[in-house]
Structures are given as structure tokens and as C-alpha cells.
Amino acid sequence: xxxxxxxxxxxxxxxxxxxxxxxxxxxxxxxxxxxxxxxxxxxxxxxxxxxxxxxxxxxxxxxxxxxxxxxxxxxxxxxxxxxxxxxxxxxxxxxxxxxxxxxxxxxxxxxxxxxxxxxxxxxxxxxxxxxxxxxxxxxxxxxxxxxxxxxxxxxxxxxxxxxxxxxxxxxxxxxxxxxxxxxxxxxxxxxxxxxxxxxxxxxxxxxxxxxxxxxxxxxxxxxxxxxxxxxxxxxxxxxxxxxxxxxxxxxxxxxxxxxx
Amino acid sequence: xxxxxxxxxxxxxxxxxxxxxxxxxxxxxxxxxxxxxxxxxxxxxxxxxxxxxxxxxxxxxxxxxxxxxxxxxxxxxxxxxxxxxxxxxxxxxxxxxxxxxxxxxxxxxxxxxxxxxxxxxxxxxxxxxxxxxxxxxxxxxxxxxxxxxxxxxxxxxxxxxxxxxxxxxxxxxxxxxxxxxxxxxxxxxxxxxxxxxxxxxxxxxxxxxxxxxxxxxxxxxxxxxxxxxxxxxxxxxxxxxxxxxxxxxxxxxxxxxx
Numbered sequence: 001x002x003x004x005x006x007x008x009x010x011x012x013x014x015x016x017x018x019x020x021x022x023x024x025x026x027x028x029x030x031x032x033x034x035x036x037x038x039x040x041x042x043x044x045x046x047x048x049x050x051x052x053x054x055x056x057x058x059x060x061x062x063x064x065x066x067x068x069x070x071x072x073x074x075x076x077x078x079x080x081x082x083x084x085x086x087x088x089x090x091x092x093x094x095x096x097x098x099x100x101x102x103x104x105x106x107x108x109x110x111x112x113x114x115x116x117x118x119x120x121x122x123x124x125x126x127x128x129x130x131x132x133x134x135x136x137x138x139x140x141x142x143x144x145x146x147x148x149x150x151x152x153x154x155x156x157x158x159x160x161x162x163x164x165x166x167x168x169x170x171x172x173x174x175x176x177x178x179x180x181x182x183x184x185x186x187x188x189x190x191x192x193x194x195x196x197x198x199x200x201x202x203x204x205x206x207x208x209x210x211x212x213x214x215x216x217x218x219x220x221x222x223x224x225x226x227x228x229x230x231x232x233x234x235x236x237x238x239x240x241x242x243x244x245x246x247x248x249x250x251x252x253x254x255x256x257x258x259x260x
Numbered sequence: 261x262x263x264x265x266x267x268x269x270x271x272x273x274x275x276x277x278x279x280x281x282x283x284x285x286x287x288x289x290x291x292x293x294x295x296x297x298x299x300x301x302x303x304x305x306x307x308x309x310x311x312x313x314x315x316x317x318x319x320x321x322x323x324x325x326x327x328x329x330x331x332x333x334x335x336x337x338x339x340x341x342x343x344x345x346x347x348x349x350x351x352x353x354x355x356x357x358x359x360x361x362x363x364x365x366x367x368x369x370x371x372x373x374x375x376x377x378x379x380x381x382x383x384x385x386x387x388x389x390x391x392x393x394x395x396x397x398x399x400x401x402x403x404x405x406x407x408x409x410x411x412x413x414x415x416x417x418x419x420x421x422x423x424x425x426x427x428x429x430x431x432x433x434x435x436x437x438x439x440x441x442x443x444x445x446x447x448x449x450x451x452x453x454x455x456x457x458x459x460x461x462x463x464x465x466x467x468x469x470x471x472x473x474x475x476x477x478x479x480x481x482x483x484x485x486x487x488x489x490x491x492x493x494x495x496x497x498x499x500x501x502x503x504x505x506x507x508x509x510x511x512x513x514x515x516x517x518x
Contacts, residue, residue, distance in 0.1 A: 057389050081395060089393040095386035113395030115297065158394075 006069040008033045008166060008198040009054065014063035015222075016049055023049045024060065025222030031215075036192060036199040038213035038230070040206070040244060042253060045219045047202035048092070051168050054200070055087060056080050067166070085113065088164035088197075092171040094155040096143035102154050103129065103139030109162045128157040131194075132187050149180035153187065160191045167192060169201035173208045185211045206245055209233075218244065220253060285477050289403035299405055306409035310371050310468075311416055317370055318363045322421035325358050326350060326428025334437050346437070347447035350429035355456045356516075359421040360414075361508055364467030367414060368474070368500040375406055375475025376496035380482035380489035388480070403480070406472040414468025415461040422460065459515040466511065467504045474500035 007030035014027040023046040031037040039047050052058040054065055056072065065072050072083060096105045106125035110116040116124075126136050132153040143151060152172065159167055172188060173181035185208050192199045192212075203209050209216055210230060217227035218241050226238040233245060243251030333349045379402055382388050391398045426448060433439040475496045482492035 052389070055389075055393060057392060077397075081397065084393060084395045087393055089390070091386045091390055093385055095390040097382075097387055097390070108396070109394035112297070112299075112401065162394075 005033060007031060008068065010066040012064045014053060014060050016053055016058060016060045023222055027224055029217055029224055029227065031198055031200055034196055034198055036212055036214045038209045038216050039202045039219055040204060040209050040216060041219035042204060046222050047219055048170055051170060051200065051202055055089065086165045088159035088167040090155045090159045090169045090172055092174060094151040096151060096154060098143055101139065102141050102143060105154060106157045106161050125161060128161045132157045149176050152184055156187055156191065160195060163195055164197060166198045171203055172201060173205045181208060188212050282477060286473055288399050289407050292400035292404040299401060303405040303408050306405045307413050310409045311413035314367050314370055314417060315420065317366050318417050318421050319424050321362050321366055322425040323428035325362055326354055326425035327432045329353055330429035330432040346433055347444045348451040351426050351448045351452050352456055354425035355422050355460045359418045359425055360460045360463040360467055361504065363414060363417045363421045363464065364471065364504045365501055368471045368497055368504065372471040372475040372496045372500045373493045376479040376492045377489055379476055379479025380492040383480060383482050384485050384488060403476045406476050407469060410468035410472030411465050414464040418460055418464035463508060463511050466507055470503045471500045
């Protein structure tokens with residue numbers, strides 16, 4: 001983080017529940033301008049909920065989320081729409097629109113969100129597809145005709161198409177083979193650096209976390225139990241982090257397994 | 261006794277809450293009609309999908325409904341020597357009631373289910389969240405075009421259903437029942453009033469809106485993968501069909517009730 005400057009994202013006391021289950025229980029975390037923050041944690045610990053709260057897709061019960069120092073919790077729909085232009089998002093399952101061609105998916109935010117003329121938007125979409133290693137011919141295909149790795153690349157091209165200030169990556173390497181996962185990691189690093197964007201990623205893939213993170217935070221039972229520079233994670237001296245990083249069944253993190 | 265009253269009260273409150281959510285959803289969908297951005301290409305695509313591609317199923321049901329109506333009217337009225345009323349009964353029944361109701365139910369089955377499945381799949385695969393992150397309001401992009409298409413398309417379909425239904429009655433009346441073609445058409449024309457057709461078209465607009473609203477509402481709120489999408493599809497068709505029949509009674513009372 002740039003010392004002394006206002007964090008790009010500042011979260012304080014964030015709480016979110018679904019019925020009686022409290023998923024986020026007072027999250028406090030900052031992310032600096034141009035920083036790559038990776039949130040790690042097991043399945044069901046609230047990582048996706050945390051990102052969806054920042055994006056405004058879920059409404060927290062309590063707490064503060066500031067973007068560039070401006071409070072975003074409880075803002076009006078029009079203000080939220082304007083704020084969205086700062087964000088890009090790569091969804092876990094890619095979330096490409098089945099009914100549109102690949103290039104239309106990439107250009108969607110430019111055409112529908114910013115009112116750009118289609119020919120111009122298509123040119124930018126093809127540039128972004130090239131940036132993630134996909135040729136122009138892929139642009140004319142439908143998402144269903146692509147492999148999982150190609151869909152992730154298209155989703156990455158869509159996330160960066162409007163050159164957002166903050167990009168969120170939800171499990172970017174889940175479901176990919178190790179080589180394709182590394183390709184995606186490299187593309188994330190390249191794209192984020194070229195844009196100068198702030199990146200917030202959530203993953204349980206430690207290889208990916210180590211590669212793309214400047215800073216890592218661990219979420220467990222709705223709380224941040226550790227955060228620090230990515231290169232210090234092996235010396236965290238935190239029992240939760242150690243168990244997670246080494247993938248041990250024994251430790252303070254107990255998997256909730258119910259009898260069938 | 262108190263337990264019973266509590267459960268009745270809880271059910272009533274639950275009904276009111278569900279109604280409130282539905283009305284709120286409809287208002288959020290319609291609110292987008294008063295300010296840009298507009299999506300005319302998507303509205304046009306929905307009109308074609310809802311209207312043009314529903315023509316075969318609506319036409320088929322309309323023609324057989326008109327034919328059966330003529331046959332049944334004849335066998336019933338023959339007991340009172342009132343066979344000459346067949347043409348009148350066919351045209352009034354088709355334009356006032358059967359045209360809009362049959363078209364509404366057919367479109368609910370064909371289009372309402374597809375809408376719920378499409379939007380439901382978009383929901384469970386994060387495509388609706390993706391729309392939001394791409395600065396696109398899902399209500400403007402997904403809901404409003406479908407509501408407008410329902411409102412516009414069903415009256416057009418009902419005009420076609422009315423013509424085909426009356427034609428079905430005419431075919432049975434003249435070919436099978438031996439009516440004179442000219443006198444059948446004269447009877448049809450003499451007793452048909454503008455209000456009969458207009459009331460049917462107003463009903464059709466309401467039914468089209470209901471079909472689209474139910475498809476969008478249940479699809480938008482679907483949860484839990486393929487099973488959730490399947491449930492949403494079922495709810496969309498069942499609730500639209502029930503609401504069509506209930507609102508049909510209310511509209512008939514409003515137009516023709518004494």
C-alpha cells in the first residue's frame with residue numbers, strides 16, 4: 001500500500017448474515033492503490049460474500065465500505081451505477097452470457113454500460129481478447145463452444161475491457177489444470193499491471209495466491225484471522241494459516257462434516 | 261384454537277408479503293420505461309419470440325376451440341330449437357373469453373416457462389450479477405423488455421386467435437352442421453359489438469403482462485442450481501395460469517358485470 005494515502009478500498013466492521021448464520025463477523029481490512037490483495041480461506045468462510053458486499057450485490061447489516069474514501073454502503077441506485085464503472089469482476093464460473101458471441105460478451109460493458117458504438121466496442125473487445133491470448137476467430141464463437149480455460153480467459157478480457165480501477169477475481173483458477181491455472185495467473189498479473197489497477201482476489205489455491213498477491217489475508221468464520229505480505233505467509237506463526245497453507249486435516253480449522 | 265388462528269394469521273401475512281414483493285418487482289421493472297437507457301433491439305427480439313413463434317400453438321388451439329364450441333353449442337341449443345344462435349355464441353365466446361384466455365394460457369406454457377428458465381439459469385450461473393458489474397441494470401435489460409413484449413404481443417396474438425377461432429366455428433357450422441354460409445356470417449356480424457373485441461384485447465394485455473411478470477419474477481428469484489430453475493419454471497406457469505383465470509373473472513365483472 002502507498003504509505004499515508006487514502007486506501008483504494010477500506011472496510012470496517014463489516015457484518016453480513018443469512019438467517020441465523022453470520023457469514024461476515026466484523027471484517028476490517030484495507031487495500032491500497034495498485035495493490036493486489038488475495039483473500040484465502042476454506043469453502044463457505046464468506047470470501048465470495050465479502051466481495052459481493054463490496055460490489056453492492058449483497059447488502060451488509062453493519063459496517064462501512066469506502067472506495068477512494070467515499071462511503072458506499074447505503075448509497076442510491078444511481079450512485080451505485082456510477083460506482084460500478086470503477087469495477088471489473090471475473091466470476092468463478094466465468095458467468096458469460098450464453099446468448100451472445102464471445103466478442104459481444106467482452107464488449108458488453110462498453111456497449112450497454114457506456115453506450116459505445118458497436119464497431120468501436122468490437123475493435124476494443126478483439127484487442128482485449130488478443131491480450132489474453134485469444135484470436136479474433138474466437139470472438140465469433142459462442143461461450144458454450146469454449147473450454148473452461150478459454151472461458152476464464154474471455155471472462156478476464158471482459159473484466160478488463162472497460163479498464164476498471166479495481167478488479168475482483170473470484171476463484172480464478174478453480175477447475176483448471178495446473179498449466180492453464182498458471183497461464184491465468186500470469187495473465188492476471190500482466191493485465192493488472194498494465195492497467196495499474198487494484199486487484200482483490202479470493203481463492204483457496206495457494207499456488208495462485210502466492211503468485212498474484214502483494215498481500216494475503218485469511219478469512220475464517222467471518223473474521224480476518226491473519227493478514228500480511230505474501231512473502232511472509234510461511235512465517236506467519238498463525239495456527240489457522242499454517243494449517244491452511246500446508247493442507248492439514250488436524251488443527252484449529254475443523255471441517256463441518258454432517259452424518260448423512 | 262389460538263394455534264389455528266396464529267397459523268391463519270401467519271399465512272395471511274406471508275401472502276401479503278409475497279404480494280408486496282411481487283408488486284415491488286413489477287414497479288422496479290416498469291420504472292425503467294421512463295428514463296434511458298432503453299433497449300429497443302431486445303424489446304423487438306422479445307416481441308418476435310413471444311408473438312411470432314407463438315402463432316402456431318395459439319392458432320391451433322384457437323381453431324379447435326372455435327370448432328368444438330360450434331359443435332357443443334349446436335347440440336345444446338338444438339334442445340330448445342335455438343340452433344340459429346350458434347354463430348352468435350361462437351363469436352361472443354371467442355372474442356370476449358376464449359380467445360384471450362386460451363392464448364394467455366398457451367403463452368404462459370410456452371413463453372412464461374422459457375422466461376423463467378432463461379432468467380433462472382442466468383441467476384444461478386451469476387450472469388445477473390455479471391450484468392450489474394458491467395453497469396447494466398438487470399431490471400432494465402431483462403425484466404422491462406419482457407414486460408413490454410407481453411403487454412404488446414398478447415393483444416396482437418388474440419386478434420389472430422379471434423379470427424381463427426371464429427373461422428373454426430364457421431367451418432364446422434357450414435360444413436358439418438349445414439348452416440348457410442351467408443346467414444352464418446350475417447349472424448356473426450350482427451351481434452358482435454366493438455366492446456366485445458376491445459374487452460378481449462384489454463384482457464390480453466393484462467394476461468401478457470402477467471405471463472411475463474411471473475416468468476421474470478420466479479426466474480429472478482430462483483436459487484439452488486438446476487432444481488431451483490425447474491421449480492421456478494413450474495411456479496411461473498402455475499401462478500401465471502391461476503392469475504390469468506382470476507383476473508379474467510375480475511375483468512369480465514368490470515366490463516360486463518351488472
